[in-house]
Amino acid sequence: MRKNFIVSSAVCLVMLLSLMVVVSVSCKQRAAKHVHASHTKDTNYLSGVLYTDDVSRQILSDVPAIKPDSGTRILTAKVQGKVSFDSRSDAGIASRIAGxxxxxxxxxxxxPVQKGQLILELYSPDLVAAQRELLLVHESGDNAMLLSQAKQRLLLLGMLPAQVEKVLKSGQPYYRLPVYSQASGYIVEKSVTSPAPGGGMNSAATQASAMGGMGGGAATATPVKNTSAQAPPLLLKEGQYINAGQTLFTVYSNSGLLANFAFPPVIAPYIAEGQRLVFHSTAGEGKTFTGKLALVQPVLEQGESFTQVRIYLPAGEWRPGQLLTGYLPVVANKGWWLPEASVWRTGNKNIVFRKQGDVFVPQPVSVGIALNGMVQVLDGIGDWEVAVQASYLVDSESLIQ
Known part of the structure; x- marks a missing residue:
């Protein structure tokens, strides 16, 4: 009897201890949930911004709001450019015969070459045969018409009148035909990419995005030097055969140069031929020049589109390859204007935070140009209030979809 009482008491004691353990664990879990909820509430409110869990993505914040401005704006677009050769005055050097x-x-x-400078000497079996035919007709002396035709043939093959007369006097043919430069300037092999208009301008336009203005650019000029160390090597070599009519070289005249500038497409509607552009050397030489836009041309290069403008420069002031910085006045007559900080870019979207009561709601908008710290908004937002600093209201990528 006594033994059964002891066993029953032990069982009751074990059950009581188990109940106390369960109650203790439950209390701790409730306390942890309370602490976590308090911590979550504290982290949701940071720097005056409270992010709600509503699917509308509304944001409670004390960030200041402003109303957009309207009216005509005169802005300045900054653009990078480069001095190039004027291809209108270049001259080609071609071979009239195979050899x-x-x-x-x-x-x-x-x-650098001068007009009349010797470029190369060419051996041609056809030319040697034509000279021997001339000598044969000259020695016969009984047909003036054949003699005249033989001379004309040599002239068409590239020989000079003085050379033809020398062949007749000496009685010996030329085995090496000299080829001379047709103009003064810089000689470039035909296989080399032309340094004239447009080359490498897409990088400048890429750096100048619609939202970021027309900034960027290097700080030093890169003029063409007369040193073989910096120039690409020649592919034409002595002993190489060439064809009749093959263009061997191009001579770019240094008597006239041009300046190419690249604008992003968003600036294109505000550019027209005849406009004035103020520019100076990017190296910071201090002197400022004004030029008239002589060409406005849309260009697609390496998969990127931009608008190229051209200004013709006088000789003596500039060097080919020199980098320039230009300033073009832009007059925008429509749209609403916001500070750049009020517009948040997410890839191909532009977002502003519209104030509705005590909350801010992200709204997509269409934008135009962005210059001098201001952004042109093309949508009707005249009665909106927009957050001054959009970046303060961006919590994560999930906030803007």
């Missing part, structure tokens, strides 16, 4: 290059007097591309 082999016996002697080359050009050592590197962009080598």
């Amino acid at each position: 082999r290059i016996e002697r080359m007097y050009i050592r590197y591309n962009y080598q």
